[in-house]
Amino acid sequence: MSAPLSASKLTITKTTNPKPKLPNDQLVFGATFTDHMLTIEWEDGIGWKTPEIKPYQNFSMDPATCVFHYAFELFEGLKAYKDKNGNVRMFRPDKNVERMNKSAERIALPTFDGEELIKLIGELLKLDHSFIPEGRGYSLYIRPTLIGTDVGLGVHFPKKALLYVITSPVGPYYSTGFKPVRLLATDFATRAWPGGVGNRKLGANYAPCIVPQIEAAKKGYQQNLWLFGEEKFITEVGTMNVFFVFKDAASGKKEIVTAPLDGTILEGVTRDSILDLCRERLDPAEWTVNERYFTIFEVEDKASKGELVEAFGSGTAAVVSPICEIGWRDNDIKVPVNEKTQIGDLTQQIATWIAELQYGEKDHEWSRVVV
């Protein structure tokens, strides 16, 4: 029987060469890392080996390792926040480890008990506690990663794997207030397809999106609004889920809408949290909250009738990312933002709701004190 992942077996080797900490205003997303990392090797027939926390260090890898050739790789992104009492909190880590296991299953990498991984990440946070920056908008970005480490060029399921976690102190995505983005509605490239892997957080979904992003940038847009099929369904934006807010001119009733989880949409933790909070907190007499198919034509039509209220991307890095314009064929669809705050009112409200939970300003089961 293969050994399960067990946090109780953890060994810790502390660094003898601590890194200096950067001041908050010099933090760049994913550019600097803390003193330590967590690694756990897996081998077919043996199972999960001893979890190790050790000084952040390079891997030594054979050039024929399968991660370099066949993209046996997946990752997660979540954050640790310091609350006003100095506690360290994680936001819905159970959702991340659940998704990580789904990603692993999809490319024949080993799965594990997610709660054990959360415990181990807690130990890493304990050790690198002093790297977690303080203040609203600041956090420690946590990057669990799972790669195939078999050596050899045969294409088959990896018989060896490495799960590792590195962490990077990060500042607010929008350090000088919100900056709404211009999107290029994109049907010249397709991010995901039914029967593919677009709903899993695999490395394979990312590299192919860079060239379309460069194409968008050449035309003056920051990100792609990914369309799907002849219907031109709206699916995601850049590497985020996407929400639109409509208001029916006749009834005055408002709708917040995002694409349904049909296998082509990443199962975003922020997406899920936004849907739950909106269903719980928005007045149902005034609002409907929908996961449904909608198209760029619907958005264009609603915009022309003054029924497009706001739109935003959602993800772990930025929480929400307001949208101000969408290039579509020869037209730029204007998306309203509050002139002063440069963000839609509901988008702002949602950002506040989520930050209050992440920083433990309001008690909620989604926020776990881990240190």
Add this chain to the structure above:
Amino acid sequence: MSAPLSASKLTITKTTNPKPKLPNDQLVFGATFTDHMLTIEWEDGIGWKTPEIKPYQNFSMDPATCVFHYAFELFEGLKAYKDKNGNVRMFRPDKNVERMNKSAERIALPTFDGEELIKLIGELLKLDHSFIPEGRGYSLYIRPTLIGTDVGLGVHFPKKALLYVITSPVGPYYSTGFKPVRLLATDFATRAWPGGVGNRKLGANYAPCIVPQIEAAKKGYQQNLWLFGEEKFITEVGTMNVFFVFKDAASGKKEIVTAPLDGTILEGVTRDSILDLCRERLDPAEWTVNERYFTIFEVEDKASKGELVEAFGSGTAAVVSPICEIGWRDNDIKVPVNEKTQIGDLTQQIATWIAELQYGEKDHEWSRVVV
């Protein structure tokens, strides 16, 4: 201006610890490697650095290197053959470097002058000459690989990359005669789609195919026959292109057919060679050679009328791989093979044609003497 890739800058460091050579009957595809490897670093703004041939050795890589997270990785596969005069030959290497550049462009990795890379591979072959096994079916498998080596978790085009080449002595794919394969016609997973990257040799196309392959294996089939769309077009088999041979019962006229290069099909060098050879060598009074769409329904229909003659996969590893059966819904479509040879007659003919060129038994512009 960025420096181009230049073979003239090559530096060579020879191993002081030569590996033992395995006897031919112990060679396993991609499992052992020769004494040396070729590496060339690239950096944005600087260009291609000094090509180095050095002892085969591990890479030292930061855990935040982008190849581990976002699948910035692509590869090629080609072979070097020893001919009866002891010369070392490569088969159409220009096609491989051309395709490698197309792959690089698709995921924002740097391109290069392909002929320079061929020269450098020639130097590597010169040095590791004694590892190339002799005899029909034996060869040295060459694996050029290009990976993004930027350190950091931001998702953008890699500002650093590493091109490397490793080589592995290999034996015949079918060491004890041809073994035709049983395929599962697969519409429960989709390998590639329009606007995606299925026509490029990216790592991203491989990991997602393992779970469907395991599903096929559970049902007793060796490989997936990848279908596409509601029409159930036949696209590829496993990691190979696929050919079918039909014979019209009324006219007696035969057709060899493979899927067209519409962006979802890997542009196989063996595929291209087969099409060219068939167009050149098959009697047009008897044969048509077609790149066209065809569906599993057409195959099923032709099989029921006795018009399905043979079918095979094509690729660098096996050259041709005969097919004997296709599972489709609750039916097994039988594909004829010659009872004695376990391969179709045209499939066998094509295998011979290509081997004669690869091993330099017949002179042809496709076969280059490199050492």
